[in-house]
Amino acid sequence: MIGVGVYGATGYTGRELVGLLMGHPEVEVRFLTSESAAGKSLRSSWPLAPDITLIPAADAPLDEVDAVFLCLPHTRSAPLAAQALAAGVRVVDLSADLRLDDPAVYEQWYSVPHPAPELLPIPYGLPELGREKLVGAACIANPGCYATTALLGLAPLVRSKLLIPGAPIIVDAKSGVSGAGRTPKLHILFCEVHGDFSPYAIGRAHRHLPEIEQVLAEEGLEPGRLIFSPHLLPTDRGILATIYVQVTDVSTVRGAFEAIYGDEPLVSLLPEGELATLGHVVRTPYAALSLTPVDDTTLIVVSALDNLLKGAASQAVQNFNLMWGLPETSGLVGPHPQSVGQGVSAS
Amino acid sequence: MIGVGVYGATGYTGRELVGLLMGHPEVEVRFLTSESAAGKSLRSSWPLAPDITLIPAADAPLDEVDAVFLCLPHTRSAPLAAQALAAGVRVVDLSADLRLDDPAVYEQWYSVPHPAPELLPIPYGLPELGREKLVGAACIANPGCYATTALLGLAPLVRSKLLIPGAPIIVDAKSGVSGAGRTPKLHILFCEVHGDFSPYAIGRAHRHLPEIEQVLAEEGLEPGRLIFSPHLLPTDRGILATIYVQVTDVSTVRGAFEAIYGDEPLVSLLPEGELATLGHVVRTPYAALSLTPVDDTTLIVVSALDNLLKGAASQAVQNFNLMWGLPETSGLVGPHPQSVGQGVSAS
Amino acid sequence: MIGVGVYGATGYTGRELVGLLMGHPEVEVRFLTSESAAGKSLRSSWPLAPDITLIPAADAPLDEVDAVFLCLPHTRSAPLAAQALAAGVRVVDLSADLRLDDPAVYEQWYSVPHPAPELLPIPYGLPELGREKLVGAACIANPGCYATTALLGLAPLVRSKLLIPGAPIIVDAKSGVSGAGRTPKLHILFCEVHGDFSPYAIGRAHRHLPEIEQVLAEEGLEPGRLIFSPHLLPTDRGILATIYVQVTDVSTVRGAFEAIYGDEPLVSLLPEGELATLGHVVRTPYAALSLTPVDDTTLIVVSALDNLLKGAASQAVQNFNLMWGLPETSGLVGPHPQSVGQGVSAS
Amino acid sequence: MIGVGVYGATGYTGRELVGLLMGHPEVEVRFLTSESAAGKSLRSSWPLAPDITLIPAADAPLDEVDAVFLCLPHTRSAPLAAQALAAGVRVVDLSADLRLDDPAVYEQWYSVPHPAPELLPIPYGLPELGREKLVGAACIANPGCYATTALLGLAPLVRSKLLIPGAPIIVDAKSGVSGAGRTPKLHILFCEVHGDFSPYAIGRAHRHLPEIEQVLAEEGLEPGRLIFSPHLLPTDRGILATIYVQVTDVSTVRGAFEAIYGDEPLVSLLPEGELATLGHVVRTPYAALSLTPVDDTTLIVVSALDNLLKGAASQAVQNFNLMWGLPETSGLVGPHPQSVGQGVSAS
DSSP: OEEEEEEOTTSHHHHHHHHHHHTOTTEEEEEEEOSTTTTSBGGGTSTTOOOOBOBOGGGOOGGGOSEEEEOOOTTTHHHHHHHHHHTTOEEEEOSSTTTOSOHHHHHHHHSSOOSOGGGOOOOBOOGGGOOTTTTTOSEEEOOOHHHHHHHHHHHHHHHTTOBOTTOOEEEEEEEOGGGGOSSOOGGGBHHHHTTOOEEOSTTTOSTHHHHHHHHHHHTTOOTTOEEEEEEEOSSSSOEEEEEEEEBSOGGGHHHHHHHHHTTOSSEEEOOTTOOOOHHHHTTSSOEEEEEEEOSSSEEEEEEEEOTTTTTTHHHHHHHHHHHTTOOTTTTTSOSSTTOOSTTOOOO | OEEEEEEOTTSHHHHHHHHHHHTOTTEEEEEEEOSTTTTSBGGGTSTTOOOOBOBOGGGOOGGGOSEEEEOOOTTTHHHHHHHHHHTTOEEEEOSSTTTOSOHHHHHHHHSSOOSOGGGOOOOBOOGGGOOTTTTTOSEEEOOOHHHHHHHHHHHHHHHTTOBOTTOOEEEEEEEOGGGGOSSOOGGGBHHHHTTOOEEOSTTTOSTHHHHHHHHHHHTTOOTTOEEEEEEEOSSSSOEEEEEEEEBSOGGGHHHHHHHHHTTOSSEEEOOTTOOOOHHHHTTSSOEEEEEEEOSSSEEEEEEEEOTTTTTTHHHHHHHHHHHTTOOTTTTTSOSSTTOOSTTOOOO | OEEEEEEOTTSHHHHHHHHHHHTOTTEEEEEEEOSTTTTSBGGGTSTTOOOOBOBOGGGOOGGGOSEEEEOOOTTTHHHHHHHHHHTTOEEEEOSSTTTOSOHHHHHHHHSSOOSOGGGOOOOBOOGGGOOTTTTTOSEEEOOOHHHHHHHHHHHHHHHTTOBOTTOOEEEEEEEOGGGGOSSOOGGGBHHHHTTOOEEOSTTTOSTHHHHHHHHHHHTTOOTTOEEEEEEEOSSSSOEEEEEEEEBSOGGGHHHHHHHHHTTOSSEEEOOTTOOOOHHHHTTSSOEEEEEEEOSSSEEEEEEEEOTTTTTTHHHHHHHHHHHTTOOTTTTTSOSSTTOOSTTOOOO | OEEEEEEOTTSHHHHHHHHHHHTOTTEEEEEEEOSTTTTSBGGGTSTTOOOOBOBOGGGOOGGGOSEEEEOOOTTTHHHHHHHHHHTTOEEEEOSSTTTOSOHHHHHHHHSSOOSOGGGOOOOBOOGGGOOTTTTTOSEEEOOOHHHHHHHHHHHHHHHTTOBOTTOOEEEEEEEOGGGGOSSOOGGGBHHHHTTOOEEOSTTTOSTHHHHHHHHHHHTTOOTTOEEEEEEEOSSSSOEEEEEEEEBSOGGGHHHHHHHHHTTOSSEEEOOTTOOOOHHHHTTSSOEEEEEEEOSSSEEEEEEEEOTTTTTTHHHHHHHHHHHTTOOTTTTTSOSSTTOOSTTOOOO
């Protein structure tokens, strides 16, 4: 058994991650941290959760674990990653701290100096776009939820050089409210969200933009072409991005996606005529992708996933599995090959 | 007092329209029709509604009214419009039947021959884009909800010749469920919509596309460039469209919008930095528009309105007012100039 | 015109109240206060609201108004009521401060000494249960939302001495989230409420219990019999209470309710067989009541209203109208007698 | 492996049940039936579901299975149960057909003659109230969702003779919309439910009442005392009942519940001061119970469960496990003892 600790267990992502790790056949959870609920049981945060006492991060016994998951706000995460790595403990970091290779870009977007630039670069943990650098890694930067959604939809096009140079790439993304975290703020109160739907940070203003562009640059895309417009949905979880691109030949697009995702266990490329929806993916570790050709050169890709799972916690477990050489879907997909899909909600 | 009748009073649009007409200072409602609830009180459809007995359309006393509103499915509406006009009764048609000038285009998109081609063309009732043809009209085609949303956001750019020729025009639209009507169907059940978010008829497949293109063609846009992607939101009412365009000079855009909407009482052009949301417009007769320049040539327009009001019933009243030479906002905006906005929910 | 000021204009109740007052034919709003948003426009709190600059309470020009509405937390309200009354300004207090006649009871339930005991008792503003003491009053204590819901359902039974002595009186109440206010707290975040439903302070623990018992004691009920169990509904507004009582003769119950509410413009006693729902009342100034006899002595009363309107803001306007000798529904019901019910959402 | 078939796989309960059975270590699903979707894949009903072709019930190969689950409407279920039993196939019936021992009571409440009275009585499958009759049973009647909720809260009081004779027993129950099934009907449309909350069939009018009373009569309760009031919640799943009873000695109540549920793996008796909520149980196979003493003799029991799981599908699996002598929670609770609670949403 691999002993693990989770920092930040009382947020929405922490909750999902603890649930997944508790059910993981190769994992033993050794500690959970929380600053706001330190000393209390995890049950004080989540009804019927396992009765485990939360400890402050400063008290975490790093010598008792093999790996840690960091579900912490940016700037608080990187120093703990450095500390764990120094102690010989592997790290999956779910914050934004280790995703951007260049600390200057980090400072530009997060308005603070990078808290641990000596760690950079860290392998970016989106397994379907390249898992070789993740196998056996000591530290993995778990991607952002919007970034995963956009990248799964765009990377096959960039890699296959199908995008018409210079044409705009438009990602119109919609997210459930859990993406905004669990710290009480006015704009995420029930009465503010119920019945509303609102864009925010549209254009080239959201912090996931440089993360998406960095990965696509590695795949060969020139920077500056991406338009990324997030919106807040009146639901709790799930992200769906409707992506508009101009391609050189729309007839070759499906092949490009099949080449990359054809054998992927956690990415479902939907058959022609079926559009991806949140209903495909919410409360599952899967991403769903659909391709809609509009005319010879115009393509709409719809990419959907659960922001707390494939957009955070289950992708972190995927990365953890790669890190330790375990089967990549261990702890994510049931032992029986049929047991996939949203119906399996209580097993 | 102008005597009116409403055909189709038990749908979501009919409900709103009856409410507005009951409060209209110049209107007397003389009959309401419903096939499914004929013989019952309006109260059987809507709690605490006025206690008015619904009659079948065939029994409607056209000789007792000056005007009728048709809130009926397409194909059922046009024949009644013809009948009313023949009887000297004016018509505001909220169905799709009279919106497209060319019956061949209607047949192409609705898969049936046009039910009353001799009536076409009918003035298209989007007052902010041209009210001269509506003043005193005998019949007005009330626009579709998606069409109104898209047209308010796009027409100023087309009219001002600000769009870069050939570049795609992308309208990513999201609608509350009431847009799908009140006839029980699986995909609009509560349990299907709750927690979901789904695209449908994306690209160039939705029936409001030819309606939008017809109006924009009159403004000078070549056909075939529009990409229109509707999505179903897990809320009851409201439409928000995020519109992506390439313009020749992003700095002149605000002026073009101000020139058209600066004095409009029911269209609110939001100040820079404020994005339009459903919260601006739901349960009001207003549309809200925001302009977000991304770079020198890329613009994002967000257009929002209530699909049942500015997208249907309150726009119908606007058109009715123009038809009869009444103040255009009569029955829509309170007598006191301050009494605008969503706060006025019970007066 | 009567000049008024509203303290606490940026909360949910304040928003509704400002909307109603802006549309009131006899009222001129002279100032709005907010501590958190002082110096900003009301538009910064509510989209498309009137553009009125908010001022801190300390700067409110009491000499420019005839009356004030206090939409403030308890303990902050009573001192301002005292100040206004001393300045000759009439007061409708929507907080809990002036509802309980006995300051000792206040201290017991609110855990602080009463902030202005010299003001007590103040007339309790539930017009349907006795409006004579409200006509011309200088100060009125506006009832709590749960209290209004329970009292409308119970008072006719107590007044008619129909309750079997000693039998328990059970009020199982369910409220939308806006009843919990607009200050960010964990339990009212969207993701906490969406998909949940939860009881709280059940039995004899909620602060509205002594308020309900005080009023019913005046009607003749011995204290201590009421069981009151609130629950939080996953919706924004509305309260529905299902009330279970034992009566001496279930056949006389309807007469007792008709005697009290038969001529009331804002309380709708539903016909036999129709149950009150939130759909009857949300976004209206009406309460709806239904009576369901179960057997000879068991009765279920369902009482429903909008917690922000008949449970707060519209009842405050009712009280204001009584205070100034205006028609009681002025500013609440349209000029046209038919224009009632939920359909009138935008007029 | 035990071969099973599921009749009615495309309803909400069928979906959950298929999901659970697919993940059950001792089960092999051999066929799924659907009349409306016969010939199509299960994927046509549920996104990303296993790709299994649905067959009409008439084509079901009973000779290939050891047991069947019936997720069918009442009257359609019992004849298929009889057919399966005659073929030597065991049956878990999730319909109402086999729950009532007396066909006359069935006819009284369902307004049709019982479709297979020769089968009655059938063991009632609420394991926590008596599993001995279920072990090895050939046929089990799976309880109703409301009935399970009410019975878990009331049975310990009846069995311990703690209820004061003659005092009313009030069950105020609230259910998510999935309890109303998946057949399109007006009252379960999204726009009808969103923002509403409504009582229905309150008092002694709901079909689960005789089922509850039958079980409680076996425990010693005289019939006729139960008041049962269901309400429709604006959420998709979960039932919460707030139960008001008069007991002889409130101090002994907790002991009575602990005696029955202390060792139950799927019923959680919450500690004092914690109230049961939907958040405790939705998407889990658990019921949660809380006890709130109000005074010496008044008790409030809150009982909550997921109507589709402990109220239907997971309870059916529990019963199936007992039927076959398997561990009762097989297929319901993860292999790792910590892996309980709502957090485990994707494993």
